[in-house]
Every structure is written in structure tokens, then in C-alpha cells.
Amino acid sequence: MRYWQLLAALVALVMCDHAAAGAVKVRAREHYESMQLRTDTDRATYAGLSNTINIWWEDPYRYSIGLAGGPLFGRIFSKKPLPGFAGEISVRHFGVEFKAFPDAALTPVFLRAGLFDCTVRSRGEAKNPHGFSQLIGVGYEYDFRGVGIAPEVSWRWLQISDRIFGVGIAPAIGVHFYKNI
Secondary structure: OOHHHHHHHHHHHHHHHHHHHOOEEEEEEEEEEEEEEEOOOOEEEEEEEEEEEEEEEEEOOOEEEEEEEEOOOOOEEOOOOOOOOOOEEEEEEEEEEEEEOOOOOOOOEEEEEEEEEEEEEEOOOOOOOEEEEEEEEEEEOEEEOOEEEEEEEEEEEEEEOOOEEEEEEEEEEEEEEOOOO
16 A cells, blocks of 8 residues: 555545535645656657646635545646656546645735645656656735635656656645635
């Protein structure tokens, strides 16, 4: 069993325990992702639109914890791809995320952290190598008539197999319909 499966089971138990309170929510955010993949001898930068879907237990403007995965749609592109990879790839993540507002009474700034199982989907010779990734982010969420608008920026580190590493940045926007969903 992989480490993320144990974490996902723990998060599912926490979510089920609180499901009666009606706080399990589905959230989505859209990213513009720029990712540099490298080996010992080569490197390539990929960029494009991506997204993340969260299913988590949420206490609005305090914290959220749950499952995260993506992208449902979205591929990133490189004009000069990493050897063994196509010019068009998809970096798939599935794991757990935590979002916290350190002091929402003062400011709606939030922090985000995540740990993921990661697969790079490519039509190149490298096939679909996988490994793990980590994410940290910071954002600002404000309520506009019951709709939370949340611009943020995240940094991601990944290790794919034992020789492929990546680092990326992803500005994103989340929209949360607190009164309706």
C-alpha cells in the first residue's frame, strides 16, 4: 500500500465523521502551470492550463482538509521537450491537501499544503513514470455576495522515478459558492 493511500483513508475517516454536519464540499481551481522537469543531463520547461478538484471537509474561512486530484482537463506543453517525453504532457496528482486561514479575523490570507502520488502522462518513450509531489501555496480569499474568490500562487516539487525531478509554479483562481454548493 502506498503512503498516499494511508493518508487518503485517514482523510476519508475524518470527512465521514463530520459529514453529518454537512461540511463536505467539492471545490475546484484553475491554474496556469509552469513546470521545469530535469534529469542529470537535460531540462525542459512545460507550461499550460491545468486544474485541481478538492473533495474535503471544510469549515469556511478556518480550514479545510481532504482529497485533491487533477487535472480533469489540461495538458502542458514544451517547444523543446525533455528527452523521452513528448512535447505535450499531463502531470497527474492525487493525494491530500490542507488549507488553513491563520487568522481570518484579521485577514483572509490562507496557506495550502499537499502531498500527492504523481504520474507524468506522455506519448514519448518514457511512457508514464510516476513518483510523488509536494505543494505549498498562499492565497487571499474574499467574499463577494456569498461567492468566495480566491487568487493564489502555489509551488510544487516532484520526484518522478529516481532520475527525474521537477519544480513548478502555478498561479490559480478558485471560486467557491458558499451559499449554493
